[in-house]
Structure formats: C-alpha cells, structure tokens
Amino acid sequence: MNYISTRGNNQKISSAEAIIKGLASDGGLFVPDEMPKVDLEFVTSLQKLTYQERAAKVLGKFLTDYTEDEIKGCVERAYGGGKFDTDAIAPVVNLKHPSVLELWHGPTSAFKDMALQLLPQLLSTALKKTGEKNEVLILVATSGDTGKAALEGFKDVDQIKIIVFYPENGVSRIQYRQMATQKGNNVCVTAVKGNFDDAQSGVKAIFSDVEFNKELNEKGVSLSSANSINWGRLVPQIVYYFSAYADMINSGRITAGEEITFVVPTGNFGDILAGFYAKEMGLPVKKLVCASNTNNVLTDFLNTGVYDRNREFFKTISPSMDILISSNLERLLYHVTGSTEKVAGWMKELAEKGRYDVGAEVLAKIQATFGAAWADDDTTMKMIHHGFECQSYIADTHTAVAWDAARKLIHGGTPEKVVIVSTASPYKFNESVLTALGESIEGMDEFQLLDKLASINTRAGIPAGLASLKTAEILHSAVVEKQDMPKAVAEFAAKK
Numbered sequence: 001m002n003y004i005s006t007r008g009n010n011q012k013i014s015s016a017e018a019i020i021k022g023l024a025s026d027g028g029l030f031v032p033d034e035m036p037k038v039d040l041e042f043v044t045s046l047q048k049l050t051y052q053e054r055a056a057k058v059l060g061k062f063l064t065d066y067t068e069d070e071i072k073g074c075v076e077r078a079y080g081g082g083k084f085d086t087d088a089i090a091p092v093v094n095l096k097h098p099s100v101l102e103l104w105h106g107p108t109s110a111f112k113d114m115a116l117q118l119l120p121q122l123l124s125t126a127l128k129k130t131g132e133k134n135e136v137l138i139l140v141a142t143s144g145d146t147g148k149a150a151l152e153g154f155k156d157v158d159q160i161k162i163i164v165f166y167p168e169n170g171v172s173r174i175q176y177r178q179m180a181t182q183k184g185n186n187v188c189v190t191a192v193k194g195n196f197d198d199a200q201s202g203v204k205a206i207f208s209d210v211e212f213n214k215e216l217n218e219k220g221v222s223l224s225s226a227n228s229i230n231w232g233r234l235v236p237q238i239v240y241y242f243s244a245y246a247d248m249i250n251s252g253r254i255t256a257g258e259e260i261t262f263v264v265p266t267g268n269f270g271d272i273l274a275g276f277y278a279k280e281m282g283l284p285v286k287k288l289v290c291a292s293n294t295n296n297v298l299t300d301f302l303n304t305g306v307y308d309r310n311r312e313f314f315k316t317i318s319p320s321m322d323i324l325i326s327s328n329l330e331r332l333l334y335h336v337t338g339s340t341e342k343v344a345g346w347m348k349e350l351a352e353k354g355r356y357d358v359g360a361e362v363l364a365k366i367q368a369t370f371g372a373a374w375a376d377d378d379t380t381m382k383m384i385h386h387g388f389e390c391q392s393y394i395a396d397t398h399t400a401v402a403w404d405a406a407r408k409l410i411h412g413g414t415p416e417k418v419v420i421v422s423t424a425s426p427y428k429f430n431e432s433v434l435t436a437l438g439e440s441i442e443g444m445d446e447f448q449l450l451d452k453l454a455s456i457n458t459r460a461g462i463p464a465g466l467a468s469l470k471t472a473e474i475l476h477s478a479v480v481e482k483q484d485m486p487k488a489v490a491e492f493a494a495k496k
C-alpha cells in the first residue's frame with residue numbers, strides 16, 4: 001500500500017515515510033491509495049483479543065511496510081506498561097442507553113492519548129527503518145489536549161524534539177498546568193497571543209516555508225507534525241471503532257453484523273474520520289454523527305455542502321472543539337470524490353476566500369454516512385445535569401455535546417445501538433461539570449474542584465496525572481506573538 005497527497009503531486013511513498021513527513025510538500029495530507037477491506041470474520045476474530053492485539057491486527061492493514069514484530073512492539077510500548085488506568089484501554093460502558101466509548105484512560109485523561117502514545121513509537125520505528133539521520137522536530141499547535149498528550153508521548157524519545165504552541169487564553173486551567181509543568185530534556189512549551197486557529201495557521205505557515213525548512217535541514221533538523229494531520233495520528237484511532245464494535249458484541253448489545261451508529265464530538269475531524277475509515281473497511285456502521293459546539297462550521301457544511309469559515313469564533317466550555325478549520329475534512333473529500341484536482345481546488349478557495357462549496361452530488365454522498373448536530377454551552381450544561389440525574393453518568397463538556405446530538409438525532413430509532421464517543425475525563429473540565437451539576441464552586445482552586453467532583457463521581461476517582469499536578473513545578477512560561485513563532489522554532493532547534 002502506498003500513500004499519496006490529497007492534492008495530487010503524484011508522489012507515492014510508504015507509510016513510514018508519510019509518518020516522518022507529516023504533511024505532503026504540496027500542502028496536502030497523506031492518504032492510503034487504496035482502502036483495505038475486511039470481512040465480518042475479521043471483525044468477530046477481535047472479540048477475544050486484548051486491545052493491543054486488536055490494534056496490531058487493524059494497524060497491519062494500513063502499515064504494510066512495517067513488519068508484524070515492529071507493529072507489535074510499537075503497540076506494546078504505547079498501550080502496555082500500565083500507562084492506561086484500565087487493561088481494556090478503551091472500554092465501552094453500557095448505560096441503559098446509549099453506550100459510551102471512553103477514550104480517556106491514558107496518561108493525560110483525554111482521547112488524544114489513544115493516538116499520541118502510539119505515534120512516537122511509529123515515528124521512531126520509521127526513522128530506524130528508513131535510515132533517517134536528521135533529528136526530527138515535532139511542531140504542534142494545540143487547543144489544549146493535543147499539546148499535553150504529545151508532550152507525554154514524545155518526551156525523552158531519541159532523535160526527536162518537540163515544541164508545542166497553545167493559544168494564551170484558550171486552554172483550561174488544568175490544561176495550562178499540565179503543559180507548563182511538562183518534564184523532559186527535549187521539550188519546549190510556548191503560548192501564542194491569539195486563538196487556536198492563529199496557532200494552527202502559524203504552524204502550517206512554518207511547514208510550508210521552503211526557505212526556513214531548508215535552513216533547518218542544513219543544520220540536521222527536519223520538521224514533522226503530531227497534529228491530527230499526520231497519518232500516524234489518524235491510523236491508531238481507527239482501532240477503537242473496531243474494538244468498540246467487538247465489545248458491543250461481547251456484551252450482547254448487538255449481534256455480529258448489526259449496524260451501529262457512532263456520535264463523535266468533533267473539532268479537527270480526526271476522530272470521526274477514523275470512524276469513516278473503519279466503515280469503509282467493512283465495519284458495520286450505520287451512521288457517523290458529527291457533534292459540534294457553537295463553532296458549528298461542520299454542522300453547516302454537512303447540511304449544505306458549503307464550508308464557510310468566515311464567521312465569528314466562539315470560546316466555549318468545550319475548548320478542544322473550538323475550531324473553524326477542520327483540517328482532516330480534506331481527507332474525507334478525497335475519499336468521497338477520488339479527485340485530487342477537486343480537493344486542491346477547494347483547499348485553494350478555502351485559503352483565499354475562506355469558503356468552498358462541494359455541490360449537491362458530493363454532499364449527497366457525504367450525507368449517506370454523516371449526520372450532524374450542534375449544541376450551545378447552555379444546552380451542553382443541561383445535558384451534563386440530565387445525564388447524571390437519569391443515568392448517574394458524569395460526562396465532560398465535549399462528551400455532553402455528543403450525547404445531546406445523539407438525543408436530538410436518534411429519537412425513535414434504537415438508542416441502545418448508539419455509541420457516544422467520550423473524549424475527556426470529566427475531571428479535566430471540572431469547573432463546567434460541577435457548575436452543570438448545580439454545585440457552588442466559588443473560591444475553589446483546581447485541586448479543591450477535583451476533590452469536590454470526586455465526592456460526587458462514584459464511578460471513577462481523580463486520575464493520577466491530574467492529582468500529581470498539585471505539587472508539580474511550573475517549568476515553561478514563554479509567550480510569543482504569532483509572527484514570532486518561526487523564531488521560537490529556530491532557537492529551540494539550535495539548542496543542544
């Protein structure tokens with residue numbers, strides 16, 4: 001299997017090379033040039049396996065240039081060794097209805113760990129396989145969760161350095177502490193004045209600055225990405241759709257072959273796109289529902305075929321979904337149209353006018369698989385309250401957006417065949433969660449908030465990674481203007 005750019009520069013490379021490069025040289029994203037297919041027997045064969053074994057089987061379909069042993073080693077180092085607080089890694093919790101796929105049992109209590117524990121392993125294996133001598137500098141723009149998860153995944157990994165940019169006032173207090181206290185000899189954490197899109201477009205500009213990259217290369221450094229545009233970020237996420245399906249059969253919620261619907265809280269379109277790959281491969285998926293907050297650019301796109309980022313940007317209580325440019329949508333457009341020319345055209349329009357229209361035919365194809373709904377902050381808070389009252393389940397603010405979408409779109413259907421993808425531990429967004437539950441939080445610091453939530457949440461205690469922040473020292477305090485991001489990168493790259 002080869003990988004090509006969504007914008008069609010005719011270069012075919014292996015998955016290891018795609019993972020090292022991150023972004024194609026024409027600005028496109030790497031996609032597999034064929035879709036691997038599986039049958040129901042493959043799916044049911046996963047039922048008895050551990051998460052690691054399931055992962056090895058699914059990854060093997062895409063990473064055809066990695067040996068079986070290489071993949072097994074990567075998966076063990078990523079998900080083994082007690083880094084996750086449950087052996088199930090990504091457990092499915094069956095409420096009365098729906099079911100909840102919990103993706104936040106990793107070291108940073110958010111779903112980004114699912115991919116960012118594995119990506120560094122895939123990358124360091126790729127460097128060895130391809131004989132790459134350069135040092136790789138991972139460049140990340142984060143709206144909060146990616147940054148910490150990437151730092152945890154890459155810290156002290158040989159031949160790799162990592163620099164993370166986050167919007168100065170765009171992350172929660174817990175997220176700030178998680179990043180500012182990051183240890184490791186190869187890490188740099190910097191705030192940017194602006195919102196997430198400023199940080200992300202700043203990073204994209206650095207990647208596409210040919211001259212800047214040439215200068216770094218001459219010093220033995222190549223840039224790569226850990227954002228969800230990297231194929232090595234996306235491919236680990238396909239696994240948990242298969243794993244959830246196997247668990248749903250195991251628990252008797254479904255019989256093998258029955259279709260289920262996933263409802264996914266969406267920002268950059270990475271998580272839900274992984275579900276699309278699973279469906280295209282042959283996993284029995286009925287619909288993928290894209291759930292957004294007030295930054296509902298994707299809801300509008302999925303309803304009208306017009307993607308228009310020319311709109312007000314809102315800061316919401318689900319900050320990891322505060323995004324106006326959902327990068328991974330580009331991959332979906334490629335797979336639905338099979339046309340790199342069309343994709344390149346739309347992406348050019350997006351860059352120049354902030355808007356493109358895919359037309360009725362493409363929209364109909366997309367709508368055959370994707371549904372969409374959105375919730376404002378108030379509705380999200382009510383959903384958290386209602387979810388706890390009716391089902392004793394405390395959802396975080398992102399998960400609650402999906403839960404609300406599930407309620408809106410799936411009434412009258414068979415709600416027990418719906419899986420909500422839960423992307424963060426409620427402890428991570430404790431302020432909003434406690435407020436939604438009707439608790440008074442006045443004057444409480446982060447750690448009192450955690451204790452308070454623990455006194456209510458009988459299902460799960462405070463995650464170890466969050467509890468330890470109390471005594472951790474602040475190690476990073478740099479703030480830069482957007483235009484100074486390249487300078488920050490160059491300085492860190494030169495640091496021995």
Ligand SMILES: *Cc1c(COP(=O)(O)O)cnc(C)c1O
Nearest residue numbers: 145266267268269270271320423
């Ligand atoms: C990143 C993130 C999302 C959005 O996922 P995408 O892959 O960007 O669509 C949702 N919830 C949480 C908690 C996240 O960290």
